[in-house]
Amino acid sequence: MPTRDPSPGALHRLSLSEPTDPIGARSAVTDTDIRRLVEAFYTRVREDDLLGPIFAREVAEWSRHLPKMTDFWSTVILRTGRYAGRPIEAHLRIDGLSPDHFRRWLGLWESTVGDEMPPEARDAFVLAARRMASSMQSRLFPAGGPH
Numbered sequence: 001m002p003t004r005d006p007s008p009g010a011l012h013r014l015s016l017s018e019p020t021d022p023i024g025a026r027s028a029v030t031d032t033d034i035r036r037l038v039e040a041f042y043t044r045v046r047e048d049d050l051l052g053p054i055f056a057r058e059v060a061e062w063s064r065h066l067p068k069m070t071d072f073w074s075t076v077i078l079r080t081g082r083y084a085g086r087p088i089e090a091h092l093r094i095d096g097l098s099p100d101h102f103r104r105w106l107g108l109w110e111s112t113v114g115d116e117m118p119p120e121a122r123d124a125f126v127l128a129a130r131r132m133a134s135s136m137q138s139r140l141f142p143a144g145g146p147h
Contacts, residue, residue, distance in 0.1 A: 028121040
């Protein structure tokens with residue numbers, strides 16, 4: 001599968017410390033809530049006609065992926081520090097990834113957050129996801145096109 005060489009500096013970690021808690025998400029959710037959100041979201045992803053095939057091809061062990069994503073969102077929202085991956089590098093290896101995939105991912109995420117999270121926590125999850133999607137796209141598709 002083809003990969004791209006990132007531009008200098010493109011592989012730095014996403015900032016997980018930007019303020020994303022404008023109305024108290026940390027006090028409104030627990031790790032259990034985040035795990036439930038992640039599981040519901042990836043159920044939708046696997047059923048999605050655009051995202052499902054990519055995830056089916058790229059995720060070999062869902063029993064490892066889901067806890068990793070739970071740790072990621074726990075780090076983003078609760079500041080637990082459990083996630084230490086390199087999301088840009090992981091996404092650089094995905095053949096056929098396009099901005100359409102990010103739009104669909106974000107739409108599914110926002111819908112799932114709306115269904116699964118209490119109102120006072122939703123903005124924090126959505127804002128963080130929008131920032132990450134924007135940051136990733138700017139690094140993966142610097143000229144605005146897919147790789």
